[in-house]
Amino acid sequence: MTFPASPSVPITVLCGFLGAGKTTLLNHLIRQSGGKKIAVIVNEFGAVNIDASLVVKTDEQTIELSNGCICCTLRGDLLLAVEDLLDTRTLDAILIESTGIGEPLPIAQSFCLTPEELEIEPEPGQAAIPNLLGRVHVDAMVTVVDSAQFFDLWNRQDTIPGDDFERGFGELLAEQLEFADIVVLNKTDLAAPDDVQQLRELVGITNPRARLLDARQGQVDVAEVLDVGLFDFDQASQMDAWMAELEKEHTPESETYGLGTHIYRAAQPFDSAALQKVLVGGLPRNVIRSKGWVNLGDGVATLWNHTGRQLALETAGEWHDPAEAFSEIVFIGRDLDGAELDRLLEGAVSR
Numbered sequence: 001m002t003f004p005a006s007p008s009v010p011i012t013v014l015c016g017f018l019g020a021g022k023t024t025l026l027n028h029l030i031r032q033s034g035g036k037k038i039a040v041i042v043n044e045f046g047a048v049n050i051d052a053s054l055v056v057k058t059d060e061q062t063i064e065l066s067n068g069c070i071c072c073t074l075r076g077d078l079l080l081a082v083e084d085l086l087d088t089r090t091l092d093a094i095l096i097e098s099t100g101i102g103e104p105l106p107i108a109q110s111f112c113l114t115p116e117e118l119e120i121e122p123e124p125g126q127a128a129i130p131n132l133l134g135r136v137h138v139d140a141m142v143t144v145v146d147s148a149q150f151f152d153l154w155n156r157q158d159t160i161p162g163d164d165f166e167r168g169f170g171e172l173l174a175e176q177l178e179f180a181d182i183v184v185l186n187k188t189d190l191a192a193p194d195d196v197q198q199l200r201e202l203v204g205i206t207n208p209r210a211r212l213l214d215a216r217q218g219q220v221d222v223a224e225v226l227d228v229g230l231f232d233f234d235q236a237s238q239m240d241a242w243m244a245e246l247e248k249e250h251t252p253e254s255e256t257y258g259l260g261t262h263i264y265r266a267a268q269p270f271d272s273a274a275l276q277k278v279l280v281g282g283l284p285r286n287v288i289r290s291k292g293w294v295n296l297g298d299g300v301a302t303l304w305n306h307t308g309r310q311l312a313l314e315t316a317g318e319w320h321d322p323a324e325a326f327s328e329i330v331f332i333g334r335d336l337d338g339a340e341l342d343r344l345l346e347g348a349v350s351r
Contacts, residue, residue, distance in 0.1 A: 008137045009086065010227055011094045013107050015176050016144030017153060017169075018100035021186040024218035025144055026097050032222045036092040039085045041065060043074065043099045075110050076120045076129045082111075083130040093226060094136065101172060104141040104179040105236065111138050112233040138231040143180035144218075145173075147191035150199055154288065171305070174289060177203055181230035182211045189216045198334075205261055205332050206289065262331045262338040264345055269297030270327065274348035279311060283344075286336065292329035295319075297350060304329050 012029075014022045023042075030038060040062040063081045065074050078096075085091060098107060110118065115129040122129050146153075156169040177183060183203050188196050196214075203210060211230065213220050275296075283290070283306065294302040294313060303316040319325040331341055 008135060009091050009094055010139035010229075011082075011096060011111060011136050012139050012142060012226060013096045013098060013104060014142050014144060015098045015102055015104045015107075015180070016100065016184075016186075017146065017173060017176065019149070020100070020144040020146040021184075021215075021218050022097050022100075022144045025142075025184060025186070025215070025220070026095060026218075028218045028220070029095060029222055029226060033093075033226065034222075036226075037090060038093045038095055039063070039089065039091050041078065041081055041094065041096045043078075043097065043102065075106075075118065076115075076122060076126065078107075078110060079115070079120070079129055079132060080127060082132060082136060086132070086135055093139070101167075103172075103175050104143065105175075108138045108141055108179075108231065108233065108236065111136050112237075138233065140181045140225065140228050140230040141179060142182045142184060142225060143176045144184045144186050145177075145199065146187050147185045147196050147199055148187050151195060170289075174206065177210075178207050179236065180207060180210050182213060182225060182228075183207070184213045184215050184218075184220060184225075186215045186218060188214050202288070202332070260332075260336055262336045262341055264292075264327070264329045264331070264342055266295075266327045266345070266349060267325075268349045269295045269325065270345075270348050271350045272296050274350075278344060278348045279313075283311070283331075284333070284337070284340065287331050287333040287341075289332040290329055293327060294329070295325040295327045297325075299325070301325070 014026060016022045026040065026042075030040070042062065043065045063085070065077055065081065082094065085094065096107070098104075111132060114131050114133065120129045150173070154170045154173055159166045159168055185196065185199060185203075191199075200212060203212060211224070211228075213224055275294075287306070290304065290306040290311075292304045293316075294304045296302055299318055299322045301316045301319050303314045305312050305314065327345075329345075
């Protein structure tokens with residue numbers, strides 16, 4: 001049976017690292033939804049989808065997508081699964097739980113762009129990938145954080161096991177925070193008060209537009225998460241949390257812990273060899289996040305991306321006008337010494 005066309009169905013996406021409490025939050029939202037017809041899609045990176053077996057039963061359908069990630073390899077499967085739900089059920093909402101290494105923004109784009117724009121091709125024997133524009137819309141991107149373990153993960157030096165992109169733990173956590181509409185600080189009862197306060201400040205700096213919710217065992221006010229209309233794709237597609245921070249004059253929520261920002265700007269290009277020596281020596285340990293653009297004097301725009309103890313320089317394109325190239329890096333950390341950071345970087349500038 002195929003149901004007639006209905007108003008666009010809101011989609012809520014839950015992201016967050018392994019063990020943060022996404023499934024616990026998902027179950028809470030289902031139980032407290034007040035009888036809404038909610039379908040659930042659970043993604044776990046692996047051949048066996050363990051998380052789906054932990055989801056409470058709903059009157060609608062729970063779909064398992066395994067052995068891949070819906071932000072990349074399983075995008076087509078995700079769109080086909082949603083199309084099937086829309087064709088066979090009348091729904092009030094769809095809840096999607098991403099794998100622990102999933103990024104929020106690519107998942108959102110799956111429902112905001114056409115398959116052609118996403119460059120998704122069907123697998124052999126698979127049906128054509130549907131265009132769901134107008135049939136669904138992203139209501140909110142939600143990131144769940146384990147408040148007790150966050151900074152331990154953030155500062156780990158090794159890469160995430162099983163991640164094809166070989167990202168560091170801090171890099172992934174930053175991505176999940178920066179593109180969230182709602183950040184649920186879960187397990188606050190298990191975290192030290194100082195850690196929770198520092199985490200609140202970090203989220204406030206890296207993503208000032210995000211709604212912050214404290215939670216124990218995933219218990220939140222459902223009205224603060226479902227049908228909230230917080231996602232704005234036009235905004236998300238044009239500016240990320242990094243740009244929001246640059247354009248916002250930020251005052252730290254509390255100076256007790258000294259978490260703040262410092263912006264380094266320079267028109268003079270860096271000397272590549274000198275900058276490499278600076279990076280080998282390492283940034284001050286109190287810098288926990290930095291990101292920006294670097295001018296190496298070669299006409300190429302280079303992205304500076306640093307989280308925890310990992311720092312990478314990646315080619316991002318060419319400057320439209322090499323004469324207007326510049327370097328601009330924002331540092332986030334505890335008790336930052338801006339003058340020290342400026343001296344460190346100015347020692348690598350071409351003379």
